[in-house]
Amino acid sequence: MSEAPRTAFEIITLFPAAVEAFAGAGLLGKAIERGLVAVHTTSPRDFATDRWRTVDDAPFGGGAGMVLKPEPVVAALEHVVATRGPCHRILLTPSAPRFDQRVAERLATLPRIALVCGRYEGIDDRVREHYVDECLSLGDFVLGGGEVAALAIVEAVSRLAEGVLHNPESVAGDSFAAGDHGPLLEFPQYTRPAVFREHAVPEVLLSGDHAAVAAWRLAASLRRTWALRPELRAVSPWPPALPISLGVGADAIALAPALAELARCHALAGLVVLGGDEDDALAWTRATGGRVPIAAMRDLAAVRRRLKRSEAGAPWLVALAAAGEVPAAAASAAELHDRLTTCAGRRGAAVLLLPGLAGAQDAADAIFAPAAGAHEGSPAAPQRARVSEHDPTLANPPAIVDPSRPAALAVVELALTRLRGTPQAPPTHAGPTKPP
Numbered sequence: 001m002s003e004a005p006r007t008a009f010e011i012i013t014l015f016p017a018a019v020e021a022f023a024g025a026g027l028l029g030k031a032i033e034r035g036l037v038a039v040h041t042t043s044p045r046d047f048a049t050d051r052w053r054t055v056d057d058a059p060f061g062g063g064a065g066m067v068l069k070p071e072p073v074v075a076a077l078e079h080v081v082a083t084r085g086p087c088h089r090i091l092l093t094p095s096a097p098r099f100d101q102r103v104a105e106r107l108a109t110l111p112r113i114a115l116v117c118g119r120y121e122g123i124d125d126r127v128r129e130h131y132v133d134e135c136l137s138l139g140d141f142v143l144g145g146g147e148v149a150a151l152a153i154v155e156a157v158s159r160l161a162e163g164v165l166h167n168p169e170s171v172a173g174d175s176f177a178a179g180d181h182g183p184l185l186e187f188p189q190y191t192r193p194a195v196f197r198e199h200a201v202p203e204v205l206l207s208g209d210h211a212a213v214a215a216w217r218l219a220a221s222l223r224r225t226w227a228l229r230p231e232l233r234a235v236s237p238w239p240p241a242l243p244i245s246l247g248v249g250a251d252a253i254a255l256a257p258a259l260a261e262l263a264r265c266h267a268l269a270g271l272v273v274l275g276g277d278e279d280d281a282l283a284w285t286r287a288t289g290g291r292v293p294i295a296a297m298r299d300l301a302a303v304r305r306r307l308k309r310s311e312a313g314a315p316w317l318v319a320l321a322a323a324g325e326v327p328a329a330a331a332s333a334a335e336l337h338d339r340l341t342t343c344a345g346r347r348g349a350a351v352l353l354l355p356g357l358a359g360a361q362d363a364a365d366a367i368f369a370p371a372a373g374a375h376e377g378s379p380a381a382p383q384r385a386r387v388s389e390h391d392p393t394l395a396n397p398p399a400i401v402d403p404s405r406p407a408a409l410a411v412v413e414l415a416l417t418r419l420r421g422t423p424q425a426p427p428t429h430a431g432p433t434k435p436p
């Protein structure tokens with residue numbers, strides 16, 4: 001192919017051979033062979049001016065280690081610009097914004113990119129200050145040098161270049177791709193054999209029913225994303241708000257910021273402060289920074305009356321468990337499961353989840369059990385293990401339940417995640433903007 005490559009990378013590194021060996025392998029190597037991508041390496045050592053080809057020196061002010069001198073690095077950069085043309089110059093350093101898929105997409109639009117790799121304690125900071133256009137970090141950890149970071153960027157950017165992947169659809173379906181549902185983690189992938197030892201793949205994948213497979217994959221992606229990478233939720237354009245309000249005891253105000261965040265992330269209708277009056281509503285509004293609608297209600301009878309008056313007249317009321325004078329609205333964990341799933345697709349249904357209450361683990365078991373109620377009466381066990389056991393798509397989660405948060409909040413979060421991850425008919429109404 002005689003055309004110019006879609007992206008050309010200039011790697012400034014003290015270890016050109018290591019970079020070239022990696023770049024020559026796999027799909028990247030093939031893309032280079034086909035002229036779709038170019039990777040050139042240049043060593044600052046070739047621009048050192050003394051007889052020992054010195055590239056480092058001790059830090060001014062003292063301290064451990066050595067620092068890469070500015071002259072050979074800048075001379076190497078100027079050389080590649082003079083010989084092959086201007087580049088977008090990126091310095092690799094842990095002290096920088098993190099590289100991610102959005103940055104990869106932006107870089108994929110540029111014709112020439114220089115990646116400057118440090119070693120030792122890093123590069124004299126005047127290079128950052130005056131000779132590069134941007135700094136990027138691979139993540140919050142310290143590598144021995146910038147080469148691995150540079151190669152990660154080269155791979156992530158190259159696979160977005162047209163023609164590099166045989167099937168361009170695989171980019172659209174990747175984790176973090178900006179799809180209809182926002183950046184999601186990918187669904188679990190399986191291949192033959194259908195049963196490996198005693199582990200079978202999910203049956204739906206063998207059904208040949210494309211719509212069912214697509215629905216299962218979307219549900220699994222949503223569940224994984226919400227459970228494993230909660231921060232991605234905030235940037236996802238989720239479907240319209242579910243008609244769910246979160247019921248909280250008026251005295252749980254210390255949890256207000258966490259509850260508000262939960263309600264906001266899950267696009268809930270708002271918080272209902274139970275056993276509270278107008279003063280409580282004001283205090284909660286202040287404590288949540290006004291981020292979610294708050295309604296105060298004296299007791300559950302008031303809630304029920306309000307729900308009965310609400311648009312569709314379907315007064316669903318589900319509590320995770322009872323506490324104090326708040327009666328349990330679901331007789332059993334199985335009933336709770338049924339109610340949650342029924343409510344999710346039901347027009348005008350309102351679900352009230354009461355966090356902070358005893359018995360929440362049973363409820364979580366019901367929500368996450370493949371068969372409702374299958375785990376009722378099972379002995380107490382750590383929440384994380386029990387929950388993940390029930391949902392193979394969340395197997396081996398690093399942190400499904402954030403231990404720093406009150407357990408019941410985590411349970412509510414899991415319940416909401418489950419609802420979100422369950423494919424359902426979109427609500428036929430716009431969704432309430434106020435709590436019931």
Ligand SMILES: C[S@@+](CC[C@H](N)C(=O)[O-])C[C@H]1O[C@@H](n2cnc3c(N)ncnc32)[C@H](O)[C@@H]1O
Nearest residue numbers: 092093118121122137138139142143145146149
């Ligand atoms: C040992 S590190 C220097 C770390 C530096 N003393 C610090 O604490 O930030 C040497 C070089 O590795 C590269 N490097 C290390 N960690 C990195 C990361 N997370 N992202 C990008 N580059 C990294 C940088 O080019 C850096 O100059």
